[in-house]
Amino acid sequence: MARVTLENLAKWYGGQNVLDIVSIDVKEGEFLTLLGPSGCGKTTTLRMVAGFVSPDTGRVLFNGTDMTRTPTQKRRLGMVFQDYALFPHLNVADNVGFALRAAGMPKADISKRVRELLALIRLPAVGERFPSELSGGQQQRVAIARALAHTPAVLLMDEPLGALDLKLREAMQHELAVIQQKLGITTIYVTHDQEEALSLSNRIALMRRGKIEQLGTPREIYRNPATPFAAFFLGKINFVPGKLQEKQAGAYRISTSKGMLLCPTKDERKFSLGDQVLVAVRPEHLRIAEVASQNGSNVLPGRVVRQKFTGKVVQYEVRVDEMTSFIVDGTMDRSIESDAPVQVAWDVSATYLYPYEDDQEIGVGVASTEPQVVEVTGKHEANTLSESLAMT
Amino acid sequence: MLTADALRRRLGYAFVLCVFVFLVAPLIVVSASSFDSGAYFAARFPPHELGLKWYREIPPKYWHALGVSFTAASVASVISAALGVLAALGIVRGKLPGVEWLRSFFRMPLQIPLVVTGVVFLQFYYSLQALMGVRLAATLPGLIVAYVFVGMPYVVGTVGAMLERLNPRLDEAAAILGCSRWRTFWSVTFPIIRPSIIAGMLYAFVVAFGDVPLSIFLSSSSYTTLPVEIFNTLQFDFNPSVLAISTLIAAMSVVSLWVIQRLVGLDMIPR
Ligand SMILES: Nc1ncnc2c1ncn2[C@@H]1O[C@H](COP(=O)(O)OP(=O)(O)OP(=O)(O)O)[C@@H](O)[C@H]1O
Ligand SMILES: [Mg+2]
Numbered sequence: 001m002a003r004v005t006l007e008n009l010a011k012w013y014g015g016q017n018v019l020d021i022v023s024i025d026v027k028e029g030e031f032l033t034l035l036g037p038s039g040c041g042k043t044t045t046l047r048m049v050a051g052f053v054s055p056d057t058g059r060v061l062f063n064g065t066d067m068t069r070t071p072t073q074k075r076r077l078g079m080v081f082q083d084y085a086l087f088p089h090l091n092v093a094d095n096v097g098f099a100l101r102a103a104g105m106p107k108a109d110i111s112k113r114v115r116e117l118l119a120l121i122r123l124p125a126v127g128e129r130f131p132s133e134l135s136g137g138q139q140q141r142v143a144i145a146r147a148l149a150h151t152p153a154v155l156l157m158d159e160p161l162g163a164l165d166l167k168l169r170e171a172m173q174h175e176l177a178v179i180q181q182k183l184g185i186t187t188i189y190v191t192h193d194q195e196e197a198l199s200l201s202n203r204i205a206l207m208r209r210g211k212i213e214q215l216g217t218p219r220e221i222y223r224n225p226a227t228p229f230a231a232f233f234l235g236k237i238n239f240v241p242g243k244l245q246e247k248q249a250g251a252y253r254i255s256t257s258k259g260m261l262l263c264p265t266k267d268e269r270k271f272s273l274g275d276q277v278l279v280a281v282r283p284e285h286l287r288i289a290e291v292a293s294q295n296g297s298n299v300l301p302g303r304v305v306r307q308k309f310t311g312k313v314v315q316y317e318v319r320v321d322e323m324t325s326f327i328v329d330g331t332m333d334r335s336i337e338s339d340a341p342v343q344v345a346w347d348v349s350a351t352y353l354y355p356y357e358d359d360q361e362i363g364v365g366v367a368s369t370e371p372q373v374v375e376v377t378g379k380h381e382a383n384t385l386s387e388s389l390a391m392t
Numbered sequence: 393m394l395t396a397d398a399l400r401r402r403l404g405y406a407f408v409l410c411v412f413v414f415l416v417a418p419l420i421v422v423s424a425s426s427f428d429s430g431a432y433f434a435a436r437f438p439p440h441e442l443g444l445k446w447y448r449e450i451p452p453k454y455w456h457a458l459g460v461s462f463t464a465a466s467v468a469s470v471i472s473a474a475l476g477v478l479a480a481l482g483i484v485r486g487k488l489p490g491v492e493w494l495r496s497f498f499r500m501p502l503q504i505p506l507v508v509t510g511v512v513f514l515q516f517y518y519s520l521q522a523l524m525g526v527r528l529a530a531t532l533p534g535l536i537v538a539y540v541f542v543g544m545p546y547v548v549g550t551v552g553a554m555l556e557r558l559n560p561r562l563d564e565a566a567a568i569l570g571c572s573r574w575r576t577f578w579s580v581t582f583p584i585i586r587p588s589i590i591a592g593m594l595y596a597f598v599v600a601f602g603d604v605p606l607s608i609f610l611s612s613s614s615y616t617t618l619p620v621e622i623f624n625t626l627q628f629d630f631n632p633s634v635l636a637i638s639t640l641i642a643a644m645s646v647v648s649l650w651v652i653q654r655l656v657g658l659d660m661i662p663r
Contacts, residue, residue, distance in 0.1 A: 052564055072567040079568045085561035089583045099569035102579070150570065 001028045002062045002076075002153035002186055004049060009058035011044055011210075018044050019055070020210040027202075029184040031177075035197040036207035037233070037361075042190040045207075046158055049188060051075055062153060078147030078185075080160040084139045086131035092118070092142050093127035099150035117145040120179065137168045144179065155180070155187045161196065173200060194234050198222070206230055228278055228354045232362040236283050238326045239364055240300075241356055244275045251348060254279055257321050261298045263353040276356035278364060285350035286328040288316060288336060289343045299345045302326065304338050318344050419642060426635035434632070446636040454637050457621040464532055464617065465600035468539030472596040473589050475540065476547025483548070484555040498548045501541055510609035513538045517610070530612035538610055539603070543596025547589065554588035590652065 004026040011019040019041045026032045034042040047053040049060055051072035059068045067075055086095050094101075096117050097110045105113075118124050121141035131139055140160065147155060160176075161169045177200055180187050191197055197204050198218045206213045206221060206229075214226040218234075225231035228239065242256040247265070254261045254277055261279055271277060281298075289299070302318040305325070309315075313329040316336065320326055326344050336342065358365030421437045428436045429443025482488065483495055501509065517528040528534035558581070566576040607617045616624075618637070625634045 050564070050568065052567075071572075072564070073570050073572055077568050079565070081561050081565065083559065083561060085559060085565040087562060087565070087580060087584075089580075098566070098579075102566075102570040102575065146565075146569070156568075 001184065003028050003064070004154055004186060004188065005059075005061040005064070006045070006049070007059045007061065009045065009048055009055045009060070011041075011048070011053065011056050018210050019048075021058070022207075022210070022212055023058075024205050024212065024215065026186060026188060029186055031180055031187045031189065031200060031202045033189045033191060033197040033201040033204045034207055035191060035194065035204050035233070036213075037192060040207045041210040042192070042207055043158055046156055046188060046190050049154070050077060050079060050156055076150070076153045078150070078152035078155045080140075080143050080147050080155075080157040082159045082162045084131070084143040084163075086139055086143060086146070088131055091128055091130050092123075092134070095131065095142060096127075096145045096149055098146060103150060113149060117149055120148075121145045121175075136164055137172065140164065140172060141175070144176070148179075148183065148185070153186065155185050157187065158190045159192070160189075161191075161193075169196075176200065198234065204234075206233060208233075225280075225352065228280060228357070228359060228364060229362055231280050231282075231352060231354075236327060237280050238283065238286070239362075240279045240320070240324055241364070242277055242279055244271050244273055244277050247273065252277075252353065254353070256300070257324070258300050258302075261300075261351065262348045263351045264349055266353075269353075269355075271353070271355070278354045278356045280352040280354065281346050281350055283315070283327045283329040285346045286326065287345050288318070288328055288330055289345040296348055297345045298348055298351060299343050300326070302342060302344055304336055304340050304342055307336070307338065318342060320344070422635050423639040423642065426632065426639045428632070434630075446633045447640075449631075450633045450637050451631075453616075454618065454621060454633070457616050457618040458637070458641075460532065460535070460615065461601055461617040461619065464535040464539055465597050467532075468536045468543050468600050469593045469597040471536065471540045472543035472547050473593045476544045476592055476596075477551050477585070477589060479544070480548050480551040480555055484552055485560075495552075498545055500545075502545050506542065506603065506605040509538070509542065510606040513541075513606070514609040529610060530615045534610050535607065535617070538606055539596070539600035542603075542606065543600055546595035546599065547592030550588040550592035550595070551585055554585045558584060594652065 004024075006022055006024045006026075009019055009022040010017070022041070022045055024032065034045055036042055044053060048055050051067075051070065055068065059066050061067060062075070087098065090098070093111070093114050097114045100110045100113060114127065115124070118127060121144060123138060123141055123145075126134060126138065126142070131142065134142065140163075143160070157176075161172050164172060173196060189197075189200065201218055203215065203217050204221055205215045208229055213233075214221050214230045216224075221230055222234050225234065225237075228237075231237040240256050240261070242254040242261065244252055245255045245260070246253040248262075251262045251264055252271060254263060256279070263279060288304075300320050302320040304316050305319045306317040307314055307330075308317075313331065316328040316330050318326045318328055328344060330336070356364075424439055425437045426446055427442050427444070428439030429441050429445035430436060430439075479494075479498055483491055483498070488494065513534075514529060517534055521527050521529070528537065562580055562584075563576055566580045567573075571579060602619055603617070604619045604623050607620050608623070611617060611620050618641070622634055622638065625631060
């Protein structure tokens with residue numbers, strides 16, 4: 001087991017700054033996930049840990065020892081690739097025992113260890129088969145067994161479940177978590193699937209454009225997103241732009257096009273009067289209310305324009321003004337007619353506040369004159385301003 | 393009554409049969425005539441009296457020429473394989489500038505007519521002899537060098553095609569699992585590209601072994617390859633024992649193809 005320290009890693013390809021000063025300290029036995037949209041530099045970071053890419057600046061340390069110039073084969077790593085990269089000319093047993101043979105372990109010991117590993121991945125009977133004779137999920141498990149055979153200090157995985165269908169992916173997520181916990185191996189995991197990251201990780205490093213946007217436990221990031229992007233990428237979020245009008249005891253008053261909103265003040269970020277700000281709130285914190293104002297709540301008037309039944313909840317889309325729609329998670333036990341005027345209400349404490357910045361990717365500050373479709377990468381359901389606008 | 397469908401199928405079979413006959417007919421004529429043991433100095437088909445007369449009368453110079461051909465072609469195909477694999481690795485894997493240029497450079501020998509290559513090599517050997525006193529014309533090394541020149545592109549072609557399709561992640565996986573570059577080559581890359589190496593070697597061997605236009609410049613009356621010897625015989629003094637040796641070689645080719653097929657499986661060969 002090892003502690004992995006990434007220190008000020010940077011990389012340029014051509015003129016493009018692919019990684020821009022990335023520093024992460026991965027603790028011993030930790031499951032750390034690099035999460036982010038396509039092209040944000042997750043794979044590049046992981047390949048630097050593996051030694052396939054050398055950083056332009058910065059260092060990679062294992063247990064405090066500088067490994068930046070150490071060749072891959074001397075780093076004691078295990079890696080699971082997205083396309084598995086099993087050796088097609090070797091059967092499963094030889095694939096799993098590959099690292100042991102390279103290390104010169106006696107034959108009898110190898111076959112004993114291979115049997116153990118095949119039992120661990122619950123595929124005891126496939127040793128004689130070739131990779132081409134296995135299903136995708138089975139190949140995946142063999143790839144995991146192969147990566148673990150030589151008890152590596154660090155396990156690296158680059159979207160290992162990307163090629164599997166949904167059901168199998170869920171089953172494998174569970175299996176991965178069990179194996180990782182059982183062995184307590186330091187793991188760096190790459191994905192752009194937020195649910196996978198939330199359910200598997202001890203900590204998540206949320207990346208964007210070659211930078212770390214936020215580093216923390218899944219709960220921390222979900223409950224207290226440091227940036228609008230973090231709020232947008234993990235879970236769902238509604239944004240309303242506004243202007244800071246007044247500071248009260250413990251709260252800011254924000255004026256928006258449809259009324260005043262309150263936001264709790266937090267120590268880590270200070271705003272001044274007159275600042276352009278972005279108010280954010282998650283759909284699950286919203287209620288649809290009939291009465292106008294309640295104490296300790298923010299309320300915006302609107303009109304239900306669409307509703308979508310998703311199983312657990314009914315998602316209402318509430319148009320607040322021409323440019324702002326809110327997604328509200330509602331329950332089924334109350335039916336609300338479309339086009340009915342409603343009040344959207346939420347607790348002041350559930351309100352996030354950020355400095356305003358145009359950011360089309362997360363649907364902020366588009367459409368000053370006309371609605372436009374914004375392609376959101378790495379996230380399938382983006383219930384944001386831009387999408388709502390596109391629906392008009 | 394035949395339905396239109398059945399008729400079409402039969403016509404199809406007939407056509408395939410015609411093509412097949414067209415391909416093997418010369419071989420059948422040659423080998424059948426070689427078993428005729430009449431006194432005539434002519435190829436008679438079908439044979440009148442069966443016997444091994446012409447096999448017994450194969451002159452020793454044929455056996456000598458066969459030895460020359462076989463040795464030169466074998467050695468050349470092995471050298472072609474070694475150099476060809478290195479070249480293919482460099483072209484496909486190496487991050488060299490001007491790789492496209494290199495690629496066409498290695499295809500070039502296939503685009504020059506062999507007669508021209510033969511003249512060029514002869515000139516080259518003569519100049520070498522004049523300058524350095526090394527004699528290569530009409531020697532085994534001279535033949536081998538020329539055969540490597542025309543044989544190597546085949547290996548570069550087959551191995552290169554295989555390498556292009558090889559997942560580069562496999563090398564990375566081997567490195568992660570503790571293999572040095574060298575060890576990765578021998579335990580991963582080589583076993584996977586082996587069938588393509590053998591296929592390329594086979595092409596190189598066949599081209600060298602059957603070559604006349606190139607070899608004719610690089611041999612003398614006392615030092616010749618078998619195809620050149622056969623060519624001369626057919627041209628100047630026909631003797632049915634030529635049919636006998638040709639039949640033997642055809643038989644050998646079939647047997648060796650079968651053996652290779654059993655050992656490595658030619659169906660794995662990229663085309
Ligand atoms: N070898 C390379 N040469 C040039 N550019 C590269 C190279 N490798 C990566 N890049 C660029 O670096 C950026 C980051 O790539 P990277 O593969 O790390 O992204 P990622 O976060 O893994 O994305 P994805 O989720 O799509 O796999 C991309 O813009 C990519 O085009
Ligand atoms: Mg990637």
